[in-house]
Amino acid sequence: MAKVDEAGPAAPKYEAEQQTREVPPPPYISQEPPKAPPPGVASPNTVPLDHxxxxxxxxxxxxxxxxxxxxxxxxVGGATILSIAGLFFLGCTVFGCxxxxxxxxxxxxxxxRCPRCRxxxxxxxxxxxRTMTGRPH
Incomplete structure (x- = not known):
């Protein structure tokens, strides 16, 4: 008696199922492209000014x-001035170090600054x- 290989008949059946299965279209064809936000509204990838x-x-x-x-x-800000003062008091005055x-x-x-309107x-x-928004008064 000849033994039948169980894996042999299963392989063609799998190929037939794979060929009949419907493949969905790529997402960029079936979906609308993302819309730009209306004027005056920040987009989601912008950073809030106070951050x-x-x-x-x-x-x-x-x-x-x-x-x-x-x-x-x-x-030049406060950190710059304190650094200069600290180096001065430590004796780093040679050649203006x-x-x-x-x-x-x-x-x-x-x-x-805004590159368009400055x-x-x-x-x-x-x-x-911390971040200070707007013009200091």
Whole structure:
């Protein structure tokens, strides 16, 4: 008597099932593309102005409606002044070494501006580790 291999007949049946199974269309064909937010509304990938840090981030300008990366300018702040004073009192006065913090952007405050209308959006103060929105009065 010849033994029948059990795996032999199952393989063609599996191939037949796989060929008759319907494949769904790719999602980009059956779904609508994502819609842009209406003017004046921030998109979900923007950072709120009061959460901005030292680096450029995607923002929404309340003045002109621009949505995109902010323009960052580093300015001397409290952390820079304290660093200079600390180096001065430690005796780093040779060749003006105590002024080195003026060359290090990591010690300066970060001012975020809209690249389109140049509106000041927020300032990240390194010493206070917080962000102030709007123009200081």
């Amino acid at each position: 901005l840090g030292a680096e450029s981030s995607n923002v929404h300008c309340p003045e002109c409606g621009y949505t995109g990366p902010s323009e960052v300018k580093h300015k 105590c002024l080195l913090p003026l060359c290090i952007s990591g010690l300066k405050d970060a001012e975020h 509106n000041e959006l927020a300032t990240y103060a390194r010493l206070e580790r």
